Amino acid sequence: MKHLQDESVNKDDEKRTVLVGGCFDLLHYGHIRFLEEAKKLGDHLVVALESDENVRKKKGESRPIHTQEQRKTMLESLSCVDEVIALPVMNTHQQYFDLVERVHPQIIAITQGDPVETNKREQATKIDAELVVVSKVPTPSTSQLAKLLGLE
Secondary structure (H helix, E strand, O other): OOOOOOOOOOHHHOOOEEEEEEOOOOOOHHHHHHHHHHHHOOOEEEEEEOOHHHHHHHHOOOOOOOOHHHHHHHHHOOOOOOEEEEOOOOOOHHHHHHHHHHHOOOEEEEEOOOOOHHHHHHHHHHOOOEEEEEOOOOOOOHHHHHHHOOOO
16 A cells, blocks of 8 residues: 655655565464564564465465454554455465555565565566565474464
């Protein structure tokens, strides 16, 4: 989303939007630290939240553990998150790029080792945004936690 600014406002005062994306199924310490670090990069943190169907495709039939609406509610309760976009089922790189174009962030933040880093780097370049890689916190992933809890 582009922010309209008053003619008298200095361009330096324009808010910087940071976009992140993910499943955020079992919200854990690594997620919280990533979101907090992403928020520090700008003024307005937008989370693009994967659909239940896309989570199932990426993580397996036993996932998601929480519905998209539940995951959205949890993310919205975090003080560092300003906006959550519940994504529809998305099947192509172009659909994700169209979303990035609509949000038009100045920064796209990803975690170290993001499997679609190449696509996100390309998206950032196309909209003249900066791609920032946030270091992972050594903590169990959602998949590891789900196994430990006997949910998978």
